[in-house]
Amino acid sequence: MQNQTIPKASIERLTLYLRRLERLHVAGQKTISSSALGEALGLTDAQVRKDLTYFGQFGHPGIGYNIAELVPKLREILGLDRLWNVALVGVGNLGRALLHYKGLREQGFEIVAIFDQDPEKVGDRVNGLIVESSEELAFTIEKLDIELGLICVPAEAAQDVANALAETGIKGILNFAPFSIFVPERISLCSVDLALELEQLSFQVIRKTPNLEHRAS
Amino acid sequence: MQNQTIPKASIERLTLYLRRLERLHVAGQKTISSSALGEALGLTDAQVRKDLTYFGQFGHPGIGYNIAELVPKLREILGLDRLWNVALVGVGNLGRALLHYKGLREQGFEIVAIFDQDPEKVGDRVNGLIVESSEELAFTIEKLDIELGLICVPAEAAQDVANALAETGIKGILNFAPFSIFVPERISLCSVDLALELEQLSFQVIRKTPNLEHRAS
Structure with a gap:
């Protein structure tokens, strides 16, 4: 497992998964499927599984992810288990x-x-x-x-x-x-x-607005 | 060309290419190769070409990119040709x-x-x-x-x-x-x-520091 081989976007999503899981953990939820975890973030279950696989095997067949188990593991991976x-x-x-x-x-x-x-x-x-x-x-x-x-x-x-x-x-x-x-x-x-960050936003707005749409040369 | 098919990272790099090109343009440089453009940003020439290909065919064989031509095109794509x-x-x-x-x-x-x-x-x-x-x-x-x-x-x-x-x-x-x-x-x-953003940084520091290195389960 090399840092270089993990896409930056997967690392960013890892922090988003963690925040979602922490909220569910506080709310008392025990397990979650990759599709349910992805849904709240607008991602497919395949993307969720692929992202997490970079860091280890966390899922349990037929059950999904054990939230109480996954939260501390993700915190450790991201260096959030310390000050x-x-x-x-x-x-x-x-x-x-x-x-x-x-x-x-x-x-x-x-x-x-x-x-x-x-x-x-x-x-x-x-x-x-x-x-x-x-x-x-x-x-x-x-x-x-x-x-x-x-x-x-x-x-x-x-x-x-x-x-x-x-x-x-x-x-x-x-x-x-x-x-x-x-x-x-x-x-x-x-x-x-x-x-x-604002340039990313203006790009998205242009793409979404038909009358402003850019056509590739 | 669909917005959905272009990786977020490519769009982010587009803005970095643009900044670099604008600086070279002001300095009077006329053309640049994909490897020279990538080098300053720590990217391979293949990555630069791949990123730009999402938005059009901008390179000239044997010459590279015409800076005066590419700058306004990238500004238009990113919605920066307007207020x-x-x-x-x-x-x-x-x-x-x-x-x-x-x-x-x-x-x-x-x-x-x-x-x-x-x-x-x-x-x-x-x-x-x-x-x-x-x-x-x-x-x-x-x-x-x-x-x-x-x-x-x-x-x-x-x-x-x-x-x-x-x-x-x-x-x-x-x-x-x-x-x-x-x-x-x-x-x-x-x-x-x-x-x-700080979590991305702590992740990188942990990966880089041997005595803190995380081992995947």
Whole structure:
């Protein structure tokens, strides 16, 4: 089982399956078929089975999936059976939004340090944390055993922040800046491009609206 | 050419190709091979050709892609050859971050109306726009010919906002709330789940770190 061979979309769906299963688990449901699990997410039973097969054999013939058994397995696969200490760099509106986003902590991601290069922000208290100078990055990341970093700075500062993070022991970076950054091979990198998400939406709207439909050349 | 047959990942990569090509175009480059286009994005030439073939025949044998020709075609396919009027519902930190996010306007997405249900926020001016009451949603969306909506409210309010938007002529919704909303078939829906992005990252970090590696059962 190699990371490279699992489609990104299957990994994304894994988190969606997990959320659905957790809700059913809380509601007291014991088992679910692949078709029922897929239905709520608009997927076929074949797709559900294929996605889960990348990670192990979880189904029971004639019964389906045992929810109480599958939930912890999926949490383990996704690294959600543990806590992650997270550093956030760039305490602007987006950084503040992430600091207040309850979903992160619920999934085991705790922002434990926040940084900004603006001297006017350093020392401010935001959501219980004191904004530190970017110069403290390496020291604090080591001290607090921080493994993941969130880059929430403007595009023009993103690569500098990535370089500074790369000099620490950080293991993964989630980049929100609208700029493609480069990091050393040993660091995992994911990017969230908010304009890109809107472009996916406009593409879908055009496809769905007959009078706007694009014809391939 | 059906929307359903094109992998989501190919559509996402289309926007990445476009950004890369636009940068090269500005720098004066005339043509590019599929391998050179893929290299900068960590993709094989075969993947680039396969992705683009979903949308048309753009390559010239022995020359590669004509950049000045391909850029407007990709912009048209993605619906970026026009302006989109966008409504934003929920003027909290995330809403404010999106209002200040320069990348949206550059790609043709203009937030022209902002709404909040908090009476204390209604009437405030944010980034040149006046916060309107959610009760004005239908009226303003029709008046300003708004086609896309951004939901930036807390999870518990997201479905109510989606229902209100569904009663207008809105064509697409981008949901930032950490909650799966339902909309009528005629409306396109994309979701950005910020915790989900971090889960993708933690999955990658675990796979990359030998001592944390998950073994499939």
